[in-house]
Amino acid sequence: GKKKKKKKRKKKKKAAATAADPNGTPDTAATATTTAPGKAAKATPSSLGSKLAKSRGVKGFTDSYVRYGQTDPPTIPVARLFGAPGQPEYPVGEIQAHPGRRVTTEEMRALDRAQEDLWKKLRQASEVHRHVRRYAQSFIEPGIDLADMCERIETTNRLLVEERGLQAGIGFPTGCSVNHVAAHYTPNPGDKVVLEYGDVMSIDFGTQIDGRIIDCAWTVAFDPKFDPLLEAVREATDTGLRTAGVDVRLCDVGEAVQETMESYEVELDGVATPVKCVRNLNGHSMGPYQIHAGKSVPIVKGGDATRMEEGEIYAIETFGSTGRGNVVEDLECSHYMRNFHAPHVPLRMPRAKKLLSHINRTFGTLAFCRRWLERDDGGSTAVNGATGAKQEKYLGALKNLCDVGIVQPYPPLCDVKGSYVAQYEHTLILRPTCKEIVSRGDDF
Numbered sequence: 001g002k003k004k005k006k007k008k009r010k011k012k013k014k015a016a017a018t019a020a021d022p023n024g025t026p027d028t029a030a031t032a033t034t035t036a037p038g039k040a041a042k043a044t045p046s047s048l049g050s051k052l053a054k055s056r057g058v059k060g061f062t063d064s065y066v067r068y069g070q071t072d073p074p075t076i077p078v079a080r081l082f083g084a085p086g087q088p089e090y091p092v093g094e095i096q097a098h099p100g101r102r103v104t105t106e107e108m109r110a111l112d113r114a115q116e117d118l119w120k121k122l123r124q125a126s127e128v129h130r131h132v133r134r135y136a137q138s139f140i141e142p143g144i145d146l147a148d149m150c151e152r153i154e155t156t157n158r159l160l161v162e163e164r165g166l167q168a169g170i171g172f173p174t175g176c177s178v179n180h181v182a183a184h185y186t187p188n189p190g191d192k193v194v195l196e197y198g199d200v201m202s203i204d205f206g207t208q209i210d211g212r213i214i215d216c217a218w219t220v221a222f223d224p225k226f227d228p229l230l231e232a233v234r235e236a237t238d239t240g241l242r243t244a245g246v247d248v249r250l251c252d253v254g255e256a257v258q259e260t261m262e263s264y265e266v267e268l269d270g271v272a273t274p275v276k277c278v279r280n281l282n283g284h285s286m287g288p289y290q291i292h293a294g295k296s297v298p299i300v301k302g303g304d305a306t307r308m309e310e311g312e313i314y315a316i317e318t319f320g321s322t323g324r325g326n327v328v329e330d331l332e333c334s335h336y337m338r339n340f341h342a343p344h345v346p347l348r349m350p351r352a353k354k355l356l357s358h359i360n361r362t363f364g365t366l367a368f369c370r371r372w373l374e375r376d377d378g379g380s381t382a383v384n385g386a387t388g389a390k391q392e393k394y395l396g397a398l399k400n401l402c403d404v405g406i407v408q409p410y411p412p413l414c415d416v417k418g419s420y421v422a423q424y425e426h427t428l429i430l431r432p433t434c435k436e437i438v439s440r441g442d443d444f
Contacts, residue, residue: 053137058443062138090123093438098245108432147187165383171206171213173369202423211289215315216439217425232264233320237424254298276325323419335410337367351397
């Protein structure tokens, strides 16, 4: 019956996920094919670099950006490698057809061409994201201090996007959520957390140009026993991307994701543990300077029947857990964001006024973290200069801004202790003529 079929499918998928190379890449027959950006799809492996990632869960070579003339480590702003006269255009992401029979008319093609400037901004931010994450994959290994890791990622992100305050920079703080922590953890000043061989860590960071955010994440693990967990979540995200499209109901994406995710299991301490979708985490639509623009993409069945619409941009992300599949807020908060629709509230505390002025000037409605407030540049050299903008004794003022609803705190989201949560995420553009997985790379 059905149970036998499901067991067979689970065994098959478990075997496929375990038949991985030393880099944690499953046998090609068992994975969805992914297209490297732009012309790279036709390049030979020898031209794509030579260094393998130090963790499992990603494919290819970490120095694959050298084919574009990038240095290793990357130091050349991406805008100097693409887009100018005599240089290649920014690579296009993976193109897929919208589900169902959608005829492309000349009118649609004209609409698509009219938004070419927007697509280019998103492709530029995506290319920065790819170079930064490829570099990160080259140095993330057991023993690394997470605060140092985040600093290296963010410094490279600022450099390659040519940070210019709200015009271009980091989309949100580098999330490095470990084991049972699913999202919204980044080290606070003074935190000393070291990555261990037996850890599972999702890395979620963003790049923005003119407020257009690329939101993209992957999971790092070193022990081969976690391969099926990483494979389940990567495949579930790819299922979500394939299912999404113009006129598709959000609930249908959730149902497809859940079916893929929950056909996997992972063996932990000799016990076959099912991989569960984290049912209260979602993908989301994104707008200019707005990471969550109103629509949520569920990762379980039974959600919202609202349809996706032409021109929308989505972060399609899935989370798989060996725990309860439900997260709650826990631990010390590090992520904050000014409320996009914050009302005007008269502030009595001078320190709160000063801090809000700094937030408005430096971050606007983009997310920020305490580490950034305590940098010498207060979070942006372009806006505040290299020194003199470090925020001092600001915690009371920050609490006041949260209490009155101007700033929203986003504490870490955690499953049950002892469980492991993995995440994969890509940014998807619903263009009139097709959909573009703009953040797709040769890694995942």
